[in-house]
Amino acid sequence: MGSIGTRRPIRIANCSGANPDPGYKMLEQTTAGQVDAITGDYLAEFNLATNALDYQAGKHKGWEPTCEDGILQTLEAANSKQIKIVVDGGALNPKGLAERVQSEVTAKGYDLKLSYVEGDDVTSRLEEIFRGAQFEHLDAKNEGVKIDKLTRDWLSRDNKERPEIISAHAYLGARGIVAALRAGADIVICGRVADASPVIGLAAWWHAWSEHDFDQLAGALIAGHLIECSGYGTGGNFCGFTKFPIESSVNLGYPIAEIEQDGTCVVTKHEALKGRVTRDTVRGQLLYELQGNIYLNSDVKADIKNIQMREVGDNRVNVFGVKGYPPPATTKLAMFYQGGYQLEWYLAATGTLGEVYAKWDLVEAQIAHAMKRRGISKDQLDILEYQRIGVPETNPRDQYAGTAILRVFVQGESRDIVTQVYASWCEMVMQHYSGMHATLDTRTAVPRPFLGFVPAIIPQSALKEKAVLLKPYTVLDAGTVSVTEALAPLIDEETTNPVPLESFGPTIEARMGDVVYARSGDKGSNNNVGFWVHEQDEYDWLRSALTKKELIRLLGGEWKEEFALERVEMPGILAVHFVVYGLLGRGVSSTARLDNFGKGLADFLRAR
Template identity: 35%
Template structure:
């Protein structure tokens, strides 16, 4: 296919393994009224990177994301009918198996669709080799510790790949490309790179497309999902918020919109909120390019149409992020539900009693945490409104160390001596008798030990990644690392501390929550998160990152 001169229209149909499954079929079926050239979806997160990895290592079942199959199957006929391309990262920890499953589905439906898959994200051997040879200490980018000091043994590692493998697959004629841990925005980069016939040195086009990919990879977020201005969406159909479409021109110019007739909105405010998601400074890294965000701004072109302006570009980093998974031991939890008056005192009484009961076993715990979730309503009109959730969580290296006899029973046994109205979570329906509560016959109950995973984030040279595309005919294409790269400082550029302005008139100062004057978005990257703020626009206008973008890293 020759490079196209018209903008490519890319629809984002999933932002998580638990996203609604109807979007791919809906956008594909509506092609005659609202055409899209490529459907992309993000099914990966740090949560399922670890869970699927341990599933694969334990031979516990299929280690790809099954909800992708649920989304793809009803869409396949329209994908074939209208010539729509698909690129997703739903392979999780077994992309080769997902490719086999999708190929079988296509064959069973009698469709002429070519399916390719991308490998190279599985990098544990490369990490262990570099560690053994002393080439890298693999410093944790969140905590600063080094891998030799990590108390857990890595069993799996995945590197974040760029989008050029996807572009190469489309260039060879693929209709569907399934990937493992490509970065969330890489399917958009790959689609636009292929569509417009770009080269690796077209950094500005790549940077714009990278940010566009970030805006739409979380599906509904940029259309009003998880938006702190959500109350304004009620009259715009918040019961069924739409899915985003990125229109990307050959020069990299980007317009964000959504599927026609859907609920929610695409505005400078929803776009700025999604931009802030997981961003920790003006440098935004991908294996293919670095986007510079300090001059970015949005412009409202019309209803549900927002242009992105001012992105700058730099060379990609020489490294890529790598996530390591380890078996972390076991976890169990118990809940108490204090109600009514004096809740802090009730919680304190319960905690003292439970800690005493757990004392004989506590030396084996690696974690014991008591937390109160929620606040009882003042002058509550019913029992539920007057109740909070007190959660007790325990972790240990061995399941036996937090068996029901050593955790669940000690947590609920103080019920008769505890605060007035003491009520723990007593859903023990799977336990045949109280005698069996000391055994492991009820593994689905919260109070019983369940395996957990640990996650460690570091950097790996892109040159150590064997990025490869596997075609339907058995042939493969190698994707080399970037010919040019750049080493960036470990810390993002900072900005001066905000200056507190004082009122200049004699008006009344009203104390109120920060959310009255700014929107905010939080990130979700495990132990290292960020919170971003941007001004609320009371009327139309362009949101401008040069004046209002603030992100604060928060490490727990």
């Protein structure tokens, strides 16, 4: 293993991109080849929110069980091979997980120093930090963006009238991680650090970067983003998977970043494991859950407008061209509040498309009639949507192929009113459309609490980030950033030099996916989607044809006038990237969309 300040690149393997990733993936990354460090990203809005209530009620340990399992499986190998482990799986209780692992380390007699990072949980400090002032939404200063109505309503209420805030976690950078590693920690357990912060921390420690080495930090930030989603970097969530045998996409090995002293990196994987690392898979991961031309972290802003990638060997992609700038004075604050109650249920229908749509029209009319009889109006609800899913085949080969689904989704602050929407359907059920059928499991039709999500901002100066070593017990103040820079407006551009489309020859109508790859994902209440091609002439066509107006046309019924759209070109990787502001409503934890993580938007657009 290298020492601090070495010029050799640090080899960092990722073992998790979400809490379902099993523990054995951490052990696999440790033993299938040589690495210097392991990182795991176990947190998302969804699980951080859903575990908060149970943790406060004493029904949850506060950390992610898969993270605990991975560390315990890996301790022996990490001890013998001197491999560092930095994870965010401590979630709501990083101290508790650190103490759990320490007990195992002590029992086995391993020579490993445990630490944890704290300071992200500011739930109890909100009044002290904001002193009664209104919270500022993350997108508030973005001109043209309209914050979701339900979120605006929550923000505008008096503090005493707002539904209870369940949790509030600031997205921490790498300062606490670096402090722990420099103090000799072998395992660093974090709560809500930003997804790429473990990689930044390891690279900054290894190469002895200062907090002002912005180009290097920015390169590590992008390297962290490229490996943070485990299998997404090696062939998972990849629209080009159909070009390979199905078996080659089963049980993927996870990605590795080799980060150089200058912050550039090579993305790779263990050769002994399955999967693929190509310019396509790496571009796909870069364009996933992206804001635009600037990628933000508490430590640095990374400008990726001119990022470049090149394949330098089998399963080896060199990434360079990232420019770094000082971070903003604020960081993201993920707040979750008692949003109310929601339920949903599904109905199935067979027949021609016209017949099926007539059946759905009847359902809506019947529910509206029964709600009116009960004295309930749609205005008393936050959301009542009838989502028509799928199209029955013509001359279907079996009944499943000739079936479409209706999803009825309901949200509101009043449990009783939400309940009565489903009761309205039940009241009319014996007047149903011909051939009505549905699952007999109605548990989703029982009102359950949901948490609303507000992505706000918090001054970095208000944070009290610390790294704590357990043996000997040592508390290290991680400090705050000393140099900041305001965030300039994100680039929103149409192509400056379009190529006349007729110059490409005769035009035919075809699926975009026949020639274009894409990846999409959630960014709070927004959905991003990036498109890329393989050759320069294809890119000249893509950047000329795929204007903002054209994307709105392709979005079809998904587009609403209250949404906003940003566009940026990335010529170094032959990509055009968009952010659709507002598509996910209040975000993953409470959106009405079936595609709640926004992953399916890219494939919908490729099918147009």
